[in-house]
Amino acid sequence: MTGTGTTLVTGATGTTGSRTTAALTAAGHRVRAASRGATPLPGAEPVRFDWYDPAGHGAALAGAERLYLVPPVGDPDPAAVMLPFLRRARAAGVRRVVLLGSSAIPEGGPGVGAVHRALPGLFDEWAVLRPSWFMQNFTGTHAHARSIRDEGAILTATDTGRIGFVDAEDIAAVAARALTDDRVPDTDLVLTGPETLSHDDVATVVTQVTGRPVTHRRLTYEQLRDRLAASVPLEFAVMLAGMDRAIARGAEDRTTDTVQRLTGRPPHSFRTVAERELTGSR
Structure with missing residues (x-):
């Protein structure tokens, strides 16, 4: 997987951007973070990049051939800033784009779903990663x-709904392959961990790993919406609370073999990640 041109990673200090940057550089690829x-x-x-400041977009794109695309956080209509940037990226010579989406949002759906729908018409080489919850x-x-x-609590409106939680390290491993493999996916890829867990299960694992009691506190859709609306725009709070309600109805109770197929190894379990990332915080 060496010998590719420069990859521009947006959101390079974020959860998946930082890990994708690390995976690419470790494999010998040129990365603009x-x-x-x-x-x-x-x-x-390093390069300065702000979705809402187009004056810096040209410098970020200069010489880039590939793009890992992380939507602006908390924006209910990311297509408004992302689509002009993508048209500029195509004109600048970017030929492959890997978009970070969500398992809960299909092509043409709200938010990043509109960017997903537009991507195949803009680039011949593309993929949309649709990970489950991190x-x-x-x-x-x-x-x-x-x-x-x-x-000492996890607050959700998911009730007993189960989710195929996925490790961000696994997302980054798939992103690196999608960006650099000779064969481009040209499709969307739903990414999950090896099993589905309820938030009660998550609370149990965290309790066992850290030795500190953690419970799952169940909220109604309305309670969660109002709690979220205190810190994010109401439209975004409604969307997030709606995702929890969908989980309660079984929308995310699934696993896929995507991580195994693209990386050649099984995805990490939640217990593995909790032991890796929480044991130092006792």
Whole structure:
């Protein structure tokens, strides 16, 4: 997988962007790591990038052939800024794009679904990664991780619904292959871990790994919507709470073999990730 041109990674300091950057540089690829602060990352060229400041987009795209595309966080209509950027990327010579989407949002759906729908018409080489919920939501800076630390609880409207939680390391491994393999996926790829878990199961594993009691506190759709609306736009809060309601009805109770097929190894379990990322926080 060596010998490809420069890959521009947007959101390069984020959960999947940082890991994708690390996977690409470790394999010997040239990477331009784009972030608002042009943060240096080992082996990558830093560049300042802000979705809402097009004046810097040209410098970020200069000489790039491939693009890992992370949507702007919290924007209910990311297509408004992403599609003009993608048209500019095509004109600048980018030929392959891998978009980070969501298992909950199909092509043409709300939010990033509109970008998914437009991608095949813009690029001959493309893939849309549609991961399930990140395992790192419980170990990093996500609201769930904060509520675990602050309240000893995970708050959702998922009831007993099950999810094929996926490790961000596995997402990055698939992203690196999709960006650099000779054969481009030209499709969307649903990514999950090896099993489905309820939030009660997650709370049990975190409790066992850390030795600190953690429970799953069940909210109604309305309670979760209003809680989220205190920190994000109402439209986005409605969408997120709606995803939890869909999970409660079984929408994410599935696993796929995508990680195994594209990387040649099985996906990591949640217990493995919890032991890797939480044991140092006791």
